[in-house]
Amino acid sequence: MSRFELPKGMVRAPQAVGANEGYMPGFANDFETEALPDALPQGMNSPQRCNYGLYGEQLSGTAFTANPPERTWTYRIRPSVKHSARYTKIDLPLWKSAPCVDPDVISLGQYRWDPVEATGETTWLTGMRTMTTAGDVNTQVGMASHIYLITQSMVDSYFFSADSELLVVPQEGRLRFCTELGIIDLEPQEIAIIPRGLVYRVEVLEGPCRGFVCENYGQKFELPGRGPIGANCMANPRDFKAPVAAFEDREVPSTLTIKWCGQFHETEIAQSPLDVVAWHGNYAPYKYDLKTYCPVGAILFDHPDPSIFTVLTAPSGVPGTANIDFVLFRERWMVAEDTFRPPWYHKNIMSELMGNIYGQYDAKPQGFVPGGMSLHNMMIPHGPDRNAFEGASYSELKAEKLDNTMSFMFETRFPQHLTEFAAKDAPLQDDYIDCWESLEKKFDGTPGKK
Numbered sequence: 001m002s003r004f005e006l007p008k009g010m011v012r013a014p015q016a017v018g019a020n021e022g023y024m025p026g027f028a029n030d031f032e033t034e035a036l037p038d039a040l041p042q043g044m045n046s047p048q049r050c051n052y053g054l055y056g057e058q059l060s061g062t063a064f065t066a067n068p069p070e071r072t073w074t075y076r077i078r079p080s081v082k083h084s085a086r087y088t089k090i091d092l093p094l095w096k097s098a099p100c101v102d103p104d105v106i107s108l109g110q111y112r113w114d115p116v117e118a119t120g121e122t123t124w125l126t127g128m129r130t131m132t133t134a135g136d137v138n139t140q141v142g143m144a145s146h147i148y149l150i151t152q153s154m155v156d157s158y159f160f161s162a163d164s165e166l167l168v169v170p171q172e173g174r175l176r177f178c179t180e181l182g183i184i185d186l187e188p189q190e191i192a193i194i195p196r197g198l199v200y201r202v203e204v205l206e207g208p209c210r211g212f213v214c215e216n217y218g219q220k221f222e223l224p225g226r227g228p229i230g231a232n233c234m235a236n237p238r239d240f241k242a243p244v245a246a247f248e249d250r251e252v253p254s255t256l257t258i259k260w261c262g263q264f265h266e267t268e269i270a271q272s273p274l275d276v277v278a279w280h281g282n283y284a285p286y287k288y289d290l291k292t293y294c295p296v297g298a299i300l301f302d303h304p305d306p307s308i309f310t311v312l313t314a315p316s317g318v319p320g321t322a323n324i325d326f327v328l329f330r331e332r333w334m335v336a337e338d339t340f341r342p343p344w345y346h347k348n349i350m351s352e353l354m355g356n357i358y359g360q361y362d363a364k365p366q367g368f369v370p371g372g373m374s375l376h377n378m379m380i381p382h383g384p385d386r387n388a389f390e391g392a393s394y395s396e397l398k399a400e401k402l403d404n405t406m407s408f409m410f411e412t413r414f415p416q417h418l419t420e421f422a423a424k425d426a427p428l429q430d431d432y433i434d435c436w437e438s439l440e441k442k443f444d445g446t447p448g449k450k
């Protein structure tokens with residue numbers, strides 16, 4: 001009996017079914033998957049000869065000695081050295097890396113942008129527009145925020161970033177990420193994480209496509225500590241999905257572009273590099289449906305810190321102080337009694353970049369529109385505009401569903417610097433700061449006045 005034959009009468013589930021078709025559920029699991037039977041060695045990583053004449057190769061996303069190490073063993077048609085020749089430097093002038101401090105740009109302030117619109121034909125590479133950068137790509141700290149505008153699929157063209165892990169937040173259109181480790185289809189209200197060093201091409205399934213990217217130079221995103229919340233709610237591990245193995249055996253002249261220390265280089269190769277037939281390991285791309293995020297909040301009074309809505313966090317080395325938090329503001333019930341329910345006024349050592357995926361955000365009923373972004377930088381005051389303040393201060397406090405809303409925040413411990421594109425070319429709302437102008441002084445010394 002071969003190991004694929006089951007005992008009579010026993011039925012085994014296929015590798016992926018239903019909502020998981022094409023994916024394997026779990027966060028940072030040690031997955032294993034093969035696109036051809038017996039392609040994956042069992043019980044060892046590096047046999048003398050791999051089945052099908054495949055080459056064994058390890059992709060390490062952490063130092064070998066990290067705890068836990070994150071790595072994946074691939075079994076591929078050619079080793080990656082065959083998908084890499086001599087490099088030629090190229091220019092992608094709108095994709096910037098930190099440090100990128102333009103002396104003619106002021107980053108100190110409150111900023112908000114209307115949606116950036118597509119102009120001309122663009123791909124994942126040519127359609128990336130950097131809005132802010134923070135930290136330093138060369139020392140692997142900080143991040144960049146981008147908006148992408150894509151109308152065209154990459155054809156015989158591949159990419160990887162040695163600099164960063166990319167968190168992709170689509171806002172319009174549907175994309176397909178064909179990666180070395182499998183295929184991820186992505187649409188608005190989902191996110192994808194593409195790990196550092198993984199080769200892929202991006203295809204347009206339904207365009208034009210617009211969305212946001214957080215480029216994480218530092219440690220990988222992980223699930224936040226749950227503390228007293230316990231084992232359930234927020235983002236549950238089973239809702240993260242890594243793709244099953246998929247490969248192509250295509251001999252066509254192709255271009256591989258590499259982002260390395262903030263610069264871009266091309267290399268010409270003779271075949272598709274997406275030739276991994278089988279893999280196992282815990283270093284993989286994945287996607288997550290934001291609609292499965294289970295928010296936890298105040299159920300009697302007051303308003304918790306927004307960290308209660310953290311989906312993923314990328315540590316900085318200082319405990320509790322993230323290089324990046326990815327925070328989600330989605331539909332939820334508001335029930336707190338005698339409470340100012342929207343986000344309160346505040347200043348924050350962390351800098352907060354927000355994007356609107358759809359609907360209306362409760363602290364800014366106007367002006368922060370789907371596809372739009374805002375930045376409240378390190379220690380810059382912000383909070384509800386006058387309409388939001390007056391409405392929340394005098395409305396009847398019954399249980400209320402905050403509906404038709406999905407926004408997010410990339411929050412980092414580092415100040416964010418605007419790019420020249422963000423300050424001069426993107427549709428910056430020059431009058432944003434005026435949203436607080438009509439807030440009036442109510443204090444006149446009268447005790448008991450509210």
Ligand SMILES: [Fe+2]
Pocket residue numbers: 346348352376382
């Ligand atoms: Fe804030």
